[in-house]
Amino acid sequence: MRPIIELLFDFVSPNAYLVWHPLKALAQRTGADIKVTPAYLGGIMEMTGNQPPMMRDGAIKGKNDYTILEIRRFCARHGLSKFQINPHFPFRSLTLQRYLLAADEEASRQWMMDVLLPMLWEDKLDPKDTKTIDAALTAAGFEMDSLKAKAGTAAIKEALKANTAEAVERGAFGIPTFFIGDEMFFGKERLGQIEEMLTGA
Numbered sequence: 001m002r003p004i005i006e007l008l009f010d011f012v013s014p015n016a017y018l019v020w021h022p023l024k025a026l027a028q029r030t031g032a033d034i035k036v037t038p039a040y041l042g043g044i045m046e047m048t049g050n051q052p053p054m055m056r057d058g059a060i061k062g063k064n065d066y067t068i069l070e071i072r073r074f075c076a077r078h079g080l081s082k083f084q085i086n087p088h089f090p091f092r093s094l095t096l097q098r099y100l101l102a103a104d105e106e107a108s109r110q111w112m113m114d115v116l117l118p119m120l121w122e123d124k125l126d127p128k129d130t131k132t133i134d135a136a137l138t139a140a141g142f143e144m145d146s147l148k149a150k151a152g153t154a155a156i157k158e159a160l161k162a163n164t165a166e167a168v169e170r171g172a173f174g175i176p177t178f179f180i181g182d183e184m185f186f187g188k189e190r191l192g193q194i195e196e197m198l199t200g201a
Helices: 014-030 041-048 063-078 094-102 106-121 130-139 144-151 154-169 188-199
Strands: 004-009 033-038 177-180 183-186
Touching: 004 014, 014 033, 014 063, 014 106, 014 188, 033 094, 033 106, 033 154, 041 154, 063 188, 094 106, 094 130, 094 144, 094 154, 106 130, 130 144, 177 188, 183 188
Parallel strands: 004 033
Antiparallel strands: 004 177, 177 183
């Protein structure tokens, strides 16, 4: 049976963008499958009392500069040369997260991420530009009328709330968070630990 790496994901997280393609490469190397669980980062932050690192660490001399250095190193290591901070960050991601949850097949969910992540974190798209987003998803094969109708239902809204609350209950305090069974890993820097666990190294 193939191991499963569960990824708690929100489009608003730059680190979720940064980790996505390296995670897919890791899964391919180790024979694992990825399961994406959409959760709302804003809700996770509120429920845990967490803050975005750049805000939380702003008063610590040198820490944010080092964070930027580590991001540059990670990008260089994984060939993520197109990464740019979205000028609208931190943006409200509820609509995109509901779209993702409404794409209830795993392959469709991951394909949506492949389409939208570069737009947000390479092309610096304004997430409020729903016309451009909808056009891109339509071109990628999504039926937007049905997707938007489903994303707007009470069931999807409640499911996103439930995913978010469950994430916190399981110990998550930010994104990206990964689970292999009950074992939790937080942050893009934990890919090596995940691979070690999967390979028994």
